[in-house]
Structures are given as C-alpha cells and as structure tokens.
Amino acid sequence: MQEASYKDRVYAIIDRTLNTLKKQKEALDKKYLSFLEYELLGKKKAPNFKFNRKEIYHIFEWYQNKLESENKWDELDLAREVLRIYAEKDFKDYTYDILVCDEVQDFTDIQISLMFDMVQDPCNVFFAGDTKQTINPSGFRWEDVKRHFYERKLDVPELKHLTLNFRSSGSIVELSNILLGIKEKYLGIKSEELQEEWKYKGRPVTVVSGINENDMLEILNAAGAKRTILVRTETQKRRLKKRL
Numbered sequence: 001m002q003e004a005s006y007k008d009r010v011y012a013i014i015d016r017t018l019n020t021l022k023k024q025k026e027a028l029d030k031k032y033l034s035f036l037e038y039e040l041l042g043k044k045k046a047p048n049f050k051f052n053r054k055e056i057y058h059i060f061e062w063y064q065n066k067l068e069s070e071n072k073w074d075e076l077d078l079a080r081e082v083l084r085i086y087a088e089k090d091f092k093d094y095t096y097d098i099l100v101c102d103e104v105q106d107f108t109d110i111q112i113s114l115m116f117d118m119v120q121d122p123c124n125v126f127f128a129g130d131t132k133q134t135i136n137p138s139g140f141r142w143e144d145v146k147r148h149f150y151e152r153k154l155d156v157p158e159l160k161h162l163t164l165n166f167r168s169s170g171s172i173v174e175l176s177n178i179l180l181g182i183k184e185k186y187l188g189i190k191s192e193e194l195q196e197e198w199k200y201k202g203r204p205v206t207v208v209s210g211i212n213e214n215d216m217l218e219i220l221n222a223a224g225a226k227r228t229i230l231v232r233t234e235t236q237k238r239r240l241k242k243r244l
Contacts, residue, residue, distance in 0.1 A: 031080065032064065045139065079110045086117045095120045104129035106136040109144055122152055131193055132180070161194055169202020217243055 035057045038046065049056045067074065073081070085091075099119040104112070104127040116122050127145060134140065142159055149156045165173050177195040208216070220229070221244055231237050 031077070032060075044141070047139075076108060076110055079108070079114050083110070083114055083117060086114075097121075098124045098126070100126045100128075102128045103133075104145070105131050105134045105140045106138060107140070108136075108138045112145060112148060116148055116152065122149070122154055132176075163194060163196050165196045165198050168198065169200055170198035171202050171205045173198040175205045220244060 033041075035054070038057055039053050043050060046053075066072075067077070095117075096119050099115055101107070101115055106129075107115075112127075116125060119125055129140075131140065131142075146156045146159070168176075173196050180193060180195055183193075217240075220227070229240060231240060
C-alpha cells in the first residue's frame with residue numbers, strides 16, 4: 001500500500017514538538033516553555049528540529065495565540081486546567097483507589113501527571129505500554145515516568161520488560177527484530193526497545209515484489225478471507241473495502 005504522505009509525517013513531528021513544549025508543569029499557571037527553556041532541552045527530550053528550534057517556536061507561538069484568541073483549548077490545555085482544579089480544591093471523593101493505564105506510550109507528560117493526581121495513593125498506579133507501538137508522537141520515555149515517582153518522593157518501581165510475544169508468530173517477531181536491528185544501526189535506538197522472543201514459530205514471512213496493486217488485489221479477492229490488511233489512512237480503508 002502507499003506510504004504515509006510527507007505532509008502526514010511532518011504533522012506527526014509537529015505534534016510531538018507541541019507536546020514537548022507543553023509537557024512541563026512546574027508551575028500550573030505556566031502554559032508552556034519559554035524559547036530559552038526549549039532551546040536548552042537535550043536531544044533525548046526534544047529530538048526533533050535540533051537546528052530549527054527558533055523557527056519552530058515561532059510557529060508554536062502562532063498556534064497558541066490562535067487558540068487563546070478564539071478561546072479554544074487543546075488536550076494539553078485541558079489536562080493542565082484539570083490539574084489546576086485538583087491543586088486548588090479537595091477532590092478526595094473523586095479519586096480512585098487503583099489506576100491501571102494501558103498504552104501509556106501514547107500519553108503526554110502532563111496527562112501522566114494528571115493520572116497520578118487521580119489516585120488516592122500514587123503508589124497504586126500501574127502503567128503498561130510498548131514504545132515500539134507508539135501512535136501519538138508524544139516524546140514518551142519510561143525515564144520520564146520514573147521521574148514522576150521521584151518528584152513525589154516515592155520509591156521508583158522497577159521497570160519490568162516482557163519479551164515473550166504471544167500475539168504474533170515467531171516468523172513475524174523475527175522480522176520485527178531484524179527491522180529493530182536496522183533501526184539501531186542507522187537511527188539509534190531507545191534503551192527500552194528490546195528484541196522479543198516467541199512461543200510458536202508459525203509460517204515464514206513472505207515478501208511480495210514485482211506485482212502491481214491491481215494484480216495483488218485480485219489475489220486477495222480470491223484468497224484473502226480471514227486475513228488482516230493494514231492500511232495507513234481511512235481513505236485507503238474505504239477504498240479497499242469497496243474493492244474487496
């Protein structure tokens with residue numbers, strides 16, 4: 001299928017940068033980082049636009065001013081406002097005994113802060129996630145999750161890595177591990193992105209080349225029942241459903 005467009009990739013990086021600029025909550029009345037604070041962030045915390053941060057910050061200021069002039073909030077502003085309300089009022093009757101959050105890799109730093117405030121005992125939070133499955137480019141790092149415990153003077157729990165994959169066959173996991181090795185070689189890699197093991201080998205992965213899309217669709221139409229086709233956009237999904 002077609003790759004994500006250049007515009008989609010740019011929007012994803014911009015979104016991640018926005019989350020970086022708004023992720024701090026040292027002071028709840030401070031909506032975002034100053035340019036100097038943003039410029040001083042290390043590459044791990046702000047890996048995008050290392051040499052274009054001044055231009056990006058101007059775009060960000062335009063975006064934030066646009067929100068404020070039209071009296072609008074994005075998700076980060078909303079999370080910050082709820083945090084402010086929690087800080088000013090007693091909401092013990094509206095907190096949870098235990099909080100379990102899956103897919104934590106898609107949450108921003110300030111949203112994770114909010115989850116800590118939503119539980120009566122911050123030790124009773126459980127986060128699970130996989131950085132290799134990130135959908136929203138929030139700049140997530142497990143080190144930042146640990147920081148939330150440290151800032152609250154809590155014992156930092158041990159990060160448990162689950163490496164046995166029950167969802168996919170061994171042939172798919174092997175392919176994923178190979179791609180992870182290529183990523184590590186050419187792009188660098190996060191320490192928590194570990195290779196996985198498998199329970200069942202399954203059929204070998206087949207890479208098909210030298211065939212046009214129409215011929216491939218004819219094959220799928222004849223023999224594609226009970227198979228899963230991954231697409232990048234809703235438009236592609238609708239087009240394939242119509243064709244198949």
